[in-house]
Amino acid sequence: MSRKFPTDVGYKMVSDPARLRLLALADERRVSLARLSAMLGKNSSYLQQFIRKGSPRKLEEQDRGMLARFFGVDESELGQPKENSFAPFRPEQSPTWVDVPRLAVGASAGPGMTPEAELAFDTICFSGRWLRSMGLQPDHLSTIVVSGDSMEPTLRDGDEILVDRTLRALRDGIHVVRSGDSLLVKRLDASRSGHVVLISDNPAYPPVTCDASEIEVIGKVVWKGGRI
Secondary structure, three states: OOOOOOOOOOOOOOOOHHHHHHHHHHHHHOOOHHHHHHHOOOOOOHHHHHHHOOOOOOOOHHHHHHHHHHHOOOHHHHOOOHHHOOOOOEOOEOOOEEEEEEEEEEEEOOOOEOOOOOOEEEEEEEEHHHHHHOOOOHHHEEEEEEEOOOOOOOOOOOOEEEEEOOOOOOOOOEEEEEEOOEEEEEEEEOOOOOEEEEEOOOOOOOOEEEEHHHEEEEEEEEEEEOOO
């Protein structure tokens, strides 16, 4: 008796090599397509529809890469052209991952926090591919913890933020600034010549206007993470 895929009901007409390979890999690992779909952050029928109905026509690059790393195979086996394929992911050989330092300081989203020393005490690992897609240079990045509630609901007390310290013209967005000996995380309005307005997302905190010479822009906040 031939061996049957645990998820192969209705798939007997599948002929596409990438789809067949995905079914075979799922069978070998004894994992359902529904569980794999959940791993990708999709609804439970995502991969079933991909295989049975051909929708989507091909896997998204991020989804294909995650499946390839999960199964330890080359992405070309799941539909990526050979010339653009990457070797299977191995934790001990991870040139595409970047350790970004975590600094032992806090950026206050409240009245202000005075750091004793800006020393790295740990790292957070980010995908090098993701950083490049965001236009970020690893040497210009660091993470710090938000302290206070003035930037809620956007940033909450205890959130970790990724700060891009690349020097560039001041633009809209959330920034970390130094005011005296304190680090602050605020939105900045530099539309008035010679002045900067520090804006909190929490309406309980009014905007603060200061002379441009009184603050130093450390970097722009480009990502956040925190507990749910």
